[in-house]
Amino acid sequence: MTPPALRAEGPAPGPRRRPGGRTARNRARVIDAVLAELAEHGYDGLTMETVAARAGVHRATVYRRWGDVGGLLADVLDAAGDDAWQPPDTGSLEGDLAALNHEIQDALTAQPPVVAALIAASFRSGKAEHAQRRLWEDRYARCEIIVSRAVLRGELPAGIDARRLLITATAPIYHQLVLLRTPPDPDLPDQAARTAALAASAGAFRSDEGDLK
């Protein structure tokens, strides 16, 4: 859902940390520089020049490979999805959803607000928008195992629309923090998880729901 692999601590990694030659090293440095600039100055302060200078990569290389600021942000988001993240496995549907919601809330309220800044940037750049959509699609796809496990445990019947259940559980966190911009509610991650689990127990999210009317 969120990009836990995002780092913005600043210093460029050495070649030992990220093997793969100069191209890979340059990418790592540029991504770190974008995150650091975004954390410090937000989207409006993000330029190809400051990123190139901070990364220690030649401007011409940055322009050639990433094109523009949207290209930089899209690559940051693509890199964030290129990890081994798996959703929490707590032993129960409600527990998994709550743990997931806490991860999302933590990411959306982290300081510096890198994740929030990337979401905001997706309203400014078509490339960033597409990359953000790809990242979310990948995260929600990975989370479907939460529902499969609940079915295997007998917590849920088969034929549940996993994506709708996951959206119901997680959407309130994004809605409150990204759109309504209300202060973080420490109870919301658990409550939203419990609501989705209760609705599932009461018969929601059945794939054949449309036929029941």
Added chain:
Amino acid sequence: MTPPALRAEGPAPGPRRRPGGRTARNRARVIDAVLAELAEHGYDGLTMETVAARAGVHRATVYRRWGDVGGLLADVLDAAGDDAWQPPDTGSLEGDLAALNHEIQDALTAQPPVVAALIAASFRSGKAEHAQRRLWEDRYARCEIIVSRAVLRGELPAGIDARRLLITATAPIYHQLVLLRTPPDPDLPDQAARTAALAASAGAFRSDEGDLK
């Protein structure tokens, strides 16, 4: 939730339509011009100059009264909330929530995409962000009567947290269309309403939920 009063049909209203003197007429013309420009060119095409020209209002007046593009957008959003909108009253909790969700989905997918453009603009301008928050807060407050009516009808027990129920019902629509940007799902408004109503029947949204753990 959404600003049903938004109009973007273009021509400035005559004095008969909106009484109140030149100041009120100028405001109406400027708001119509902002909506029309936003619909045609989006945020990036919105300037004080084009709005003034389209509205037929002197540039100096526009600058003095609205300050900048953020001020224009904030006034559009404030004007949208200055209406007599009330949530649908269909006779059942699930029906009210479904009708509300259809209104939201219609507004978010309307052409021209004025509501979507205003939400996107709230990521660009602090003034627009605050006005968008005020508008949503007002809309959600008006919607609480949906829950009160359900309690009066005996559909829900007393002590339900109305706002959390409303957020659960409506958040998936915003999440899918504004953040995940998936194509509109014609079944989603009804399904999300049904999910919230099922969860409520199963014991979610109780104001004392935190004490139950």
